[in-house]
Amino acid sequence: MQNNIIDIEHLYKQYEGSEFFSVKDLSLVIKRGVFFGILGPNGAGKTTLISMLCGLIKPTSGKLLVNELSYTTHANLIKQQIGVVPQEYALYPTLTAFENLCFLGSMYGLKGKVLKERVNHYLDYLGLEVFKHKRINTYSGGMKRRVNLIAGILHEPSILFLDEPTVGVDLQSRLVIVDFLKQLHQKGTTIIYTSHHLAEVEELCTQIAIIDRGTIYALGTGEDLKLQTGKETLEQAFLALTGTNLRDDV
């Protein structure tokens, strides 16, 4: 089994019609089993990078391998190994949690008893068993986030991509989600995760990359980043690297 689960070299992405590169000459290696945090201000290129890693968009140039495989030749094989938890709820509002998860699980090839058992297991684990036959549009934000998370891990992927999985949820739900992610990591899942919640990133991630303007500014553990910048907190280190200017863009 290869040790590098993500291998990126000189990756570029320029959207059609745009003058700028959203990702520019980015090189990165992520080891198997790492809880990897990607930090960056708005418009830094985090979502573009995650989208390329999930196979949603194609790079303009450069090398991108997931588990030694390229999307150009082995897209379906990679997709079987990854789980994606997008920032949007990405669920069907008029279906129940159970129906949503059964459908999404079936898209990974799960079926019958195995599918139902997994759905019930994770719903129970994340405190949603009682509400499983209620429609998603009756759920609170925190409940939707938990269903959204289950949808990404039903097929038990070896790599899990999460785009701000705790945004807009109450503290209770956040704690349940964070605890669940820790357990997944302990079981060996490689987790690649973006968030603006720096304390959460520091608590969870074994390795952090700070990216801005499409390229990596710093890489290491939380302690490494603080040392590199001579700051006491990760937030101070983040601001030292990315500046305090607003990044509003349309």
Added chain:
Amino acid sequence: MTIRKEFLLLVRDFGGLAILFVMPVFLVITVTLIQNNTYENITNQKMEILLVDLDRGEIANKLVSEVKESGTFEFISELDNSVLTEQRAKEAVRNGHYQLAIIIPEHLSSSLTERIDDNVNSVLAHFVDGDTLINKTYFTPKEVKLYFDPALQNSFKEGIKGAIDKIVATIENKSIYSAFASQLSDSDEPQALFAQESLISFKEITPKDEGFDIIPNAVQHNVPAWSLFAIFFIIVPLAMNIVKEKNQGTNIRLFTMPTSPIITLGGKVITYLVICLLQFYLIILVGKFVFPMIGLSSFDFSGKLIGLTVVTLFSGLSAVSLGVLLGTVAKTQEQSSPFGATFVVILAAVSGVWVPTFAMPNFMQYIAKASPMNWALEGYYTILLRDGGIWQTRYMIILLLLFSLLILSIALFYDKKKRSL
């Protein structure tokens, strides 16, 4: 699972279901009732017409009696207990209270009688005395004025004009015969000299195979035509469904899964195709069982169900493929819904659902022949009204299939290209 998901999404959208099933039924019932009644208005029911008789002679009397005999019109010569004037009749028609006013000019009867007598005398003189055939008297042409409601449709107007013209021509002919008869006979009943009944009459025959006895009527025309309109309206909810999935982010999630877009698309296509079939069955059942209850003829599809199902299946596939393309291209529901609805209305107009294609200008006929709704309509008419089978509709079916495959390929290609940006 994809089909189950699509089915669940549909059944839980009450508004969407109403659009898909209830509205088409209302549409077909309403349009058939209106068209059936319009047809009956012209042929069976009496239409009230204002009559201003400035002549007060024989012509007006004959016109009234001929009209009574025809049973098509009923004359009104008084309004609010006072005799009609041309001005009042004109006002009443212009305001839309009546659709037509006929103004019979002064001295029409006497002028007509004099002219006919003059002509008859001239002809007889030619035969009896050998005089040359020259009319010696000049008669000022008389105009019977017809005031039409400006809102009246041209086809309807032409129909009424034709009926009035026929009555006037009959009166004129009878007057000529009477004039000849009076001159040539000493009998008390000179009219008996000539047979005045029409020699030539029309018999309407629809070419058909032996044993095929479906008579074309408003129901046989309207049910397939408007069912098709309803089926193509599936473009709107389907496009909305796709756009909604894009906005919810669910389709992004599906793209990250090891599933071919053809599988997810296939689920939609099959589900909505089944909806098309159910829509059609519902409409034809309403046509068969509900229409007679509301005074319409029953829709007759006996022995035609398999052929109709095949045409519906391929028509539905065309409609679904258009819905998929629209949903793929549109970014918001505000884009997809009005465009989809307007597009279907235009397609129906172009395809001959409202106006027969032969009545369209030449270039529009070419456009109609390139329209999937027209192919489908021709398929239905071939089966229902021309006693054709599936074999006779093969070209329409092949065209519908090729069209659907082309549109679905464009949608898939567009989607792939958009995601590779």
